[in-house]
Amino acid sequence: MRLLEILAKIEPVLAAQGRLLVLPEDRRIVYVGDTHGDADAAAQVLERFARPDTVIVFLGDTVDRGPDSEGTLALILEAKRDAPEAVHLLMGNHEAWAVSPFAPADFWMSLPQEEARTVGGRLLALPFAAWHPRGILALHGALPDVCSVEEIAQIRPGSTNWRRIAWGDWEPAGAEIPVDEIASRPAFRAETFATISARLGVKVLVRSHQPTAPTYLYDDRCLTLFTSCAYGSGERRVAILKPEVQPETGRDLALVSI
Secondary structure (H helix, E strand, O other), rough: HHHHHHHHHHHHHHHOOOOOOOOOOOOEEEEEEEEEOOOOHHHHHHHHHHHOOOEEOOOOOOOOOOOOHHHHHHHHHHHHHHOOEEEEEEOOOOOOOOOOOOOHHOOOOOOOOHHHHHHHHHHHOOOOOOEOOOEEEEEOOHHHHOOHHHHHOOOOOHHHHHHHHHEEOOOOOOOOOOOOOOOOOOOOOOHHHHHHHHHHHEEEEOOOOOOOOOEEEEOOOEEOOOEEOOOOOOOOOEEEEEEOOOOOOOOHHHHOOO
16 A cells, blocks of 8 residues: 555654654745645645745645545655655644544545554654744644643643644634543633643644634634635635744735645
C-alpha cells in the first residue's frame, strides 16, 4: 500500500520532530485548513506554495468526506518525505481514528482491517501543534489547558488535552461542554480562549475543524480555515504569514483562495 510505504519512510522524521513544531521566523508560513479528501486542493497548495522560502502547515483532517482521501493524504506525506522541514501535517481528529474512532469515517471503513490498524497507528506519530515565535499557535481544534506552549510536546494521544486539540470547538456564547465526556466534541467560550491564550502567550490561534465557526472569533484572534470542496460553500482558502509581519490578530495573515 502506497501510504504504508510513505509512512515507513517518514516515521523517523516524525519521531525526531516531536509533538510540537517550532516554525522559523525568516520564512513565509502557509497554513492550510481541512482538506478532507480534496486531492486537487492539496496538489494546488503544494504546486503554488512549495518554495525554498516557505513552510507549509496542514492543520489536519486530510481524509474522509471528500472524493479522494488516500490520494490527498499520500500527496501531503510524499511532500513531507521530500521536504521534511518545509511541509508539516498536524494531527486532526480524522487522522486519529485509531485512538478515537468515530462515524461516518468512509476512508477508514474502506480499508481492510489490518491496513486500517497499521495506517492509523503510524499516523498517531503526527505532531499536535506548530508554534511560531511571534505568537501564532496552529493546531486542529481548541487550546489545551497547559501551563506553557512547550508542555504541548508532552501531551499523550487520547488524553483530555489531546481531545481539546483534536476535537475542540469554539463558541461565541453558551456553556462549556465538559471535556471529559469522550462521546462529545468539547466546546469552549471566549473566557477560556482569553485565559489560556494569555497564559501561553498566544496572540493568534490558527485552526480548522469546525465548519460552523466564523472565520474570525474573539477580537479576530481565533482564525478558522477550510481548504476543501467537501463543505457546502466549496471555498478553499489558506492563510499566509509573511516574514516581515508582526501579527496581533488573525487579520494580519493574508487569506488567499486557491
